[in-house]
Amino acid sequence: MTSHLSSDQICRWLAGERGYEEQRHLRACPECRTDVEQFQNALAGFRNSLEQSPVPAASYSRTRQSLPRWILATAALAIMLAAPVYWNAHHQGEAKQSMTEQTETDDLLLERVNAGLSRTVPSSMEPLMQLMSKEEK
């Protein structure tokens, strides 16, 4: 056998274009058969080298949502609505307590003012007035 398969013919053969002539030649020619086998071995070695590379563990964080998005959105909205309500309620309680204390203080002050106004003489003269009333008796 004088002629061998060309490199193009071998590539076509491995690409799936398997003509009858090439098939017959490969059966008869050990040299071309070895050439094809070596190429196939190199391709298998290439695949083997890729398979030696470590593969990272499958990550579920992006392939699976832990909760549907609408649930997360609803929860966020509920928090946004509830926060001002809680804030107002908390501060209204404080305001009520503060108002009660203020009212008590005001009442005490008013009592003192009334007591001051109801005196007929200044408080410093009161002992003298008491003596005078005893002498009259």
Next chain:
Amino acid sequence: MEPAATATAIMGSSAAETTDFDAVVQLYWPRVFRFALASLRDRDAAEVLTQDCFLHAYKAWEGFRGEASVHTWLMRIAVNLVRDASRNRRLQFWKRLRTGDSEGIGVYARDGRLSPEAETLLREQIAGIWKATASLPERQKSVFLLRFADEMTLLEIAAATGLSENAVKVHLYRALRSVRAHMGRSE
């Protein structure tokens, strides 16, 4: 169901009959990752792309009618994502920076049956294939990797790439010619 039985069921039946998406992830994650790694030659980018692939698959899982096998369907998603990633200018920038850096891939496991000379020759040929795949046009590279890295049939590659079977053969032939030239066997 045992994992092996689940795997067999998924590989042998349509997705419509299979509801266990976790089993699909476990079964095909390594294959999608290796295809992405060989295509992008960047471990981080390959991992992100694999995650994206399964995220797309998960979103479409309910509507998947099983017209193609799960494997072919996943690889179609991966091929499209690799094509998009290859067009991404930022990634191209990093790829240029990493020229010659195979990120630890292409580590050939020694075959004890070969003579030292044959072992050296095989190692050089494998290095040539890695070098050649890096410079292949995108379509040729995808077809080549699906055939020789993922061992898909021509019909499966046609389904995964949207090409006709004849077009797959043409791309494969051109890729093999380039690879063989890098192996010093273009005579």
